[in-house]
Amino acid sequence: MSRKKGVFYLVLTAMLFLILVGCSEAGKTSVESGDNETEEVDVNESEENKGETEEEESSREVVNVSAVTSDIGDVPQDQGDYEVRWEITIEEQEELYLITGQSNLLPESKVRVSANSDDYTFIGYHTNMTVEKDGTFKGELKHPQKYDTEIDFIFEVRAHMQYDEIKEHYGELFENVQGPLVAANTSDGEEIEYHVVSVISHAPKEDKYVTLNSKIPDWNFREDQGDLEVKIENVKVEKDDERFYIKGETNLLDGSKLHIEVDLPDYISFGYTNVTKVNPDGSFSSRVKYPDGIAEDAEMNIVISFHLNRNQQMDYIELHYGLDGENLTGELVEEGRDGKKFSQLKLNIQ
16 A cells, blocks of 8 residues: 555656646747757746836937938039040138039049149148049148249149059040140150149238139140241240249140240349240240349340250150250250250340
């Protein structure tokens, strides 16, 4: 009888254990993971977290949102045309020049601007700008705050600054680019590299701020451009208390450099010189300091000369006219003591 009781108690204990396990599992639900294993999630715990989340949500505020719109404008219909155009505006402020531009250049083209002066060496006064999808570009330059000089803002698009995709379109040497903004930049032998370029000149005045705009040049190409008989003509000279302003025409090749000097036969002088590149049509303009401390009746000349062994002429120009100027002809040709030829025009200032 005692043996039967023992078996009975054993069975009863097992049944009670199974009942307890079942009650424990009732508070959980099973979620099957991707690898067919089973995770257990406590439903009671989830209900508690849910209550906490609802309390947090009740303390939140609604935030007003709106879609962000791009300030990029319409894409120019002529974007990417080989005949490049742009319109540039410079807004002068006390400490900065703010620059904005509109062009038909390809997006991601790089535009460089630098500030130059005949009287000062500006270090760090340059910046690079990137053309946006709509052809615009913008940037700023620090104001040098020099009020006794004229500043040239030189805007350029050079081949070596561009991504490969840009050079594939315009040419490795920008040889595909056309229009009045294109000029010879440098050369390796007879191979010429071109650039897009504009110059905006400005004489700043203290406490007077201006807005400057670029202009599209109207070149007048000559039929005799590049002839070995060099001509320098139609020269006009103006002056103020500080400078001579000289303009003229030549038949020199694009990018040829002229040396311009104020000659004072009765004085030992230096520093009254400048070097200028001729424009694509051979025209030129330059400034030279007006001499100080000379007599009113002193003889004074403006000397304009074209040398091949001075001023680092481009390779293709040296090859055309001769390394020593030996190919030059015409009434302006002179020969130096070293036997090298150059072309020169001397004008007496009345």
